[in-house]
Amino acid sequence: IPHITNEIKERIHLVARESGAHVVIVEIGGTVGDIEGLPFLEAIRQLKKDLGPGNVMYVHVTLVPTIGPWAEMKTKPTQHSVMMLREIGIQPDVLVCRTKAPLSEEMRDKISLFCDVPKEGVVEAQDVETIYEIPLVFEEEGFGEYVVQKLGLPGGRPDLSEWQHISAVLKDPRRQVRIALVGKYMQLRDAYISIAEALKHGGIANEAGVEIEWIESEDLEAQDPAKALAECHGMVVAGGFGTRGIEGKVRAIRWARESGVPFLGLCLGLQCAVIEFARHCCGLDAASSEEFDEGSPHPVIHLLPEQKGVADKGGTMRLGKWPCRLKEGSLVARLYGTLEISERHRHRYEVNNAYREPLSRAGFSLSGTTPDGKLVEIIELPDHPFFVATQFHPEFKSRPNRAHPLFRGLIKAALEHLEAD
Incomplete structure (x- = not known):
């Protein structure tokens, strides 16, 4: 229904115009395949076509669960989620993998291969003590550097000393x-x-x-x-x-x-x-x-x-x-x-x-x-x-x-x- 997706896109453009931001971060909640989320996914699919591939980046948060007595890590939920996104025309640029255990190099290679995402775009998001530790984890994973490179933004090493202090106070x-x-x-x-x-x-x-x-x-x-x-x-x-x-x-x-x-x-x-x-x-x-x-x-x-x-x-x-x-x-x-x-x-x-x-x-x-x-x-x-x-x-x-x-x-x-x- 064009008028719905057009309105969603216009709201995103409006945020960009009114804020003057260089980058607008848009979160679409829910699970891929939810009927209520489809118009929003279609809208962001169109945005990449409207603005050009160098100006839009898709980041998909997925689950890599561990099951069984040996805590076997499974990539199938991630593969199927990406497959459903591709069916509606969206190819993720980054996969943020929620996991309880570290991702091995073998697992990263597997996810990269079957989801068609560069290995540097497979980001580990292991459970941490406090959510405020996440920016530090992402920086260690090279997430920020990859985003800057993908969107053609000016580089530079961020000062995360404030976040390090926050994390240290919360943990100890x-x-x-x-x-x-x-x-x-x-x-x-x-x-x-x-x-x-x-x-x-x-x-x-x-x-x-x-x-x-x-x-x-x-x-x-x-x-x-x-x-x-x-x-x-x-x-x-x-x-x-x-x-x-x-x-x-x-x-x-x-x-x-x-x-x-x-x-x-x-x-x-x-x-x-x-x-x-x-x-x-x-x-x-x-x-x-x-x-x-x-x-x-x-x-x-x-x-x-x-x-x-x-x-x-x-x-x-x-x-x-x-x-x-x-x-x-x-x-x-x-x-x-x-x-x-x-x-x-x-x-x-x-x-x-x-x-x-x-x-x-x-x-x-x-x-x-x-x-x-x-x-x-x-x-x-x-x-x-x-x-x-x-x-x-x-x-x-x-x-x-x-x-x-x-x-x-x-x-x-x-x-x-x-x-x-």
């Missing part, structure tokens, strides 16, 4: 902290993959390992948080939707606040922190969110004004990157090193401005707002070692070599809490 950290990650979707931990990685990044920035204690918030409604979280040196309360597990999050936050344990709340985590503080520090025992209790006498969290009356909720959230102004002298301003930031959002509910004054009077610092001051974006407790919550999702902007300031700060505070113990 000088210190170790345990962080509780409290959420309501723990049966599928990938729901929190960005938070988990951001915590690792914070650890790298502090040359420390981070062990995550995965805590189902619903369990904390029956358990004593002091016992369940006693071995943790810091805590993150993650985002989410709906009423299930909310009281467990509120109880966990109260424990962190009263115990002086470093705390970072994200999105719903901020809303739960406001509810907890309003109940136990402002005398508003029935404080809640309109999301959980529409009849609450103290809706400290309420629907965004532009959301009121919206019947069809699809695509109507406050979504994407929005600017935020930080309070001078606040902890978050010190962590960011600036007063103007932008972060990514995904929410419908906000702090109710009618409760700003009692929250502030009781000790909350509303340390981040929208530039017009109308919406609260960040709260913190100045008298706490580290008590910060954000309406946005800082985890999305964290990188292994550039830890997000809030995650770097959380891990630093957790290490100090550990040493104080």
